[in-house]
Amino acid sequence: MTTNAKEPRSRLDPEPVPRRDWLGLSSLWAMGGALLFGLAGMLKLPKAAVLASPSKKFRVAIPENLPVGEAFVPPGRAVAVFKDTDGVYAVSTICTHLGCVVKPNAEGFECPCHGSKFAVNGDVKKGPAPRPLPWLKVTNNGGQLTIDEGTTVPNGTKVA
Numbered sequence: 302m303t304t305n306a307k308e309p310r311s312r313l314d315p316e317p318v319p320r321r322d323w324l325g326l327s328s329l330w331a332m333g334g335a336l337l338f339g340l341a342g343m344l345k346l347p348k349a350a351v352l353a354s355p356s357k358k359f360r361v362a363i364p365e366n367l368p369v370g371e372a373f374v375p376p377g378r379a380v381a382v383f384k385d386t387d388g389v390y391a392v393s394t395i396c397t398h399l400g401c402v403v404k405p406n407a408e409g410f411e412c413p414c415h416g417s418k419f420a421v422n423g424d425v426k427k428g429p430a431p432r433p434l435p436w437l438k439v440t441n442n443g444g445q446l447t448i449d450e451g452t453t454v455p456n457g458t459k460v461a
Contacts, residue, residue: 357451362444363389370421372405380437380448381405383421388459391439391448392423397432410434422456 318326361375363382372381379394379402394403394410401414409426410419418427423434438452439460446460 358447358449360442361446361448363446372410372421374405378448378450380450381410382439382446382448385459388461389439389441389446390459391437393435393437393450393453395434396430397425397434398428398430403434424456 355377359375359378361378361382363373363384367373367384369385370383372383374381374394380391381394382389382391392410394405395401396403396412396414396417398412398415398417401412403410403412403417403419408418409421410423411417412419412430415429416427417425417430419430419434420426423436425431425433433456435453436456436458438449438454438458440447440449441460
């Protein structure tokens, strides 16, 4: 006669954890971890993740020796400033087709993306651009020019 006698357990041995209890505890730990990660993500919400952009209005001093009809492009701006006998004017260098930045050349401007060509005054010489380049508001504050990229003016508007 054989018996399936188990060895006696010591008082110091830990109690075995039943499988159902272990599954319940592990799901509680998983829920707690998910709540902690969610809380950490919510703590980041009050801080805006937006980069500061430069102001639409800016001051610029054009060079005194700027030839008539030649573009002066201030560093970091999408604007070309011109000086002629009637005054000073600014033309946006954002293509009216799909928003590429046009490059000044001897005949005016050329879009490197799709080949549109513009005259010095912004008029379209060759498509696919549907409209001329917009003229921007320029004000003269005692020799210091202020250009507002957010305000367009009718073509031909110059400041003395």
